[in-house]
Amino acid sequence: MIWKKEGSFTIEGTVIVSFICLMIGMVILMGFYGHDRMVLQETADELAMYGCLWKSRYVHPELGEVDYEAMLQNTSVSLDEIESRGYDMLHKRLFVGKVQSISVSTNLLGREINVEIQAEFKIGNYQITSNIHGVSVAAFSRDLPRRDSGEEKQEIESGELER
Incomplete structure (x- = not known):
C-alpha cells in the first residue's frame, strides 16, 4: 500500500x-x-452637561427648553431627575455591559456637576467592573466678564472693533 x-x-x-x-x-x-x-x-458627559445647563440657565433636561417657573423661584437642580434621565438614555443601548448605578453630585461650591456611572461588563467568563466619570462646570451669565460701556465706545471710535 502506497501512502x-x-x-x-x-x-x-x-x-x-x-x-x-x-x-x-x-x-x-x-x-x-x-x-x-x-x-x-x-452618557456621563451628556448628563453632566444637562445638569450644568439646568443649574446655570434653567434648561430642563427632559424638555430642552427654559424652565421659567424654576428660574423665577430660583430652585436648585433635582439630581434624582438627572439620574433617571441617565437610566432612560442607557436603556437597551449596551451589548455586553450592565449599569450598576448612576450617581450625580455637585461640588462644595455648587459650580460643578459630577456624574459617576458604575458598570459591569461580562466578556466570556470574565467580569470587568468599571467606573466612568463625567464633569461639567456651570457657567452663570452673571459671572462672565463684562465690558464697561465707555470702553466699547472708545473701541468703536478708534476702529479696533470690527464686525
Whole structure:
C-alpha cells in the first residue's frame, strides 16, 4: 500500500481556520466592549452637561427648553431627575455591559456637576467592573466678564472693533 500524504492539508487547514475564527470572535467582543465604554462615557458627559445647563440657565433636561417657573423661584437642580434621565438614555443601548448605578453630585461650591456611572461588563467568563466619570462646570451669565460701556465706545471710535 502506497501512502500519498493527502490528509496533511486538512489538519493544517482545520487548525488555521479554528484560530482565525477565535481571533475574529475576540475582535468582535472587544468591539462590543469598546462600544459600551464609549456609550457610557458619552452618557456621563451628556448628563453632566444637562445638569450644568439646568443649574446655570434653567434648561430642563427632559424638555430642552427654559424652565421659567424654576428660574423665577430660583430652585436648585433635582439630581434624582438627572439620574433617571441617565437610566432612560442607557436603556437597551449596551451589548455586553450592565449599569450598576448612576450617581450625580455637585461640588462644595455648587459650580460643578459630577456624574459617576458604575458598570459591569461580562466578556466570556470574565467580569470587568468599571467606573466612568463625567464633569461639567456651570457657567452663570452673571459671572462672565463684562465690558464697561465707555470702553466699547472708545473701541468703536478708534476702529479696533470690527464686525
